[in-house]
Amino acid sequence: MKENKESDIFKCLNCEDVDMVKVTCGPDLMVEQCNDCGGLWLDAGELFNIIELGKFYINHLDTSLKKDSQKNRIRKCPKCEVILQPKHPKTAPEIIIDKCPDCKGIWLDRGELIKLSKTTL
Numbered sequence: 594m595k596e597n598k599e600s601d602i603f604k605c606l607n608c609e610d611v612d613m614v615k616v617t618c619g620p621d622l623m624v625e626q627c628n629d630c631g632g633l634w635l636d637a638g639e640l641f642n643i644i645e646l647g648k649f650y651i652n653h654l655d656t657s658l659k660k661d662s663q664k665n666r667i668r669k670c671p672k673c674e675v676i677l678q679p680k681h682p683k684t685a686p687e688i689i690i691d692k693c694p695d696c697k698g699i700w701l702d703r704g705e706l707i708k709l710s711k712t713t714l
């Protein structure tokens with residue numbers, strides 16, 4: 594039984610066939626998360642908002658994990674189908690985030706949000 598609501602639900606960029614779920618993370622902020630690998634999709638500006646909201650929300654997002662995420666070499670933006678560009682954030686050059694050049698959305702693997710916030714807070 595599958596509903597056709599393709600518009601705002603998309604598959605995890607790591608896992609073959611896992612739907613992303615919307616997670617409330619603070620006032621007026623919803624992000625998409627994969628319950629299997631803990632990957633996160635953030636629309637433009639959401640990363641900044643989450644870091645502003647602080648540690649509580651970041652820990653909340655970075656908990657669930659059923660398996661390790663593996664790095665696929667090529668990831669496409671779930672919204673624009675453009676290939677994401679790996680970026681080393683200035684504040685945390687040891688990690689790589691995948692950013693869409695079109696909509697500026699960001700893919701984060703589990704654990705990357707915490708690393709980003711530690712260096713930014």
Ligand SMILES: [Zn+2]
Nearest residue numbers: 605608627630
């Ligand atoms: Zn996943």
Ligand SMILES: [Zn+2]
Nearest residue numbers: 670673693696
């Ligand atoms: Zn995009």
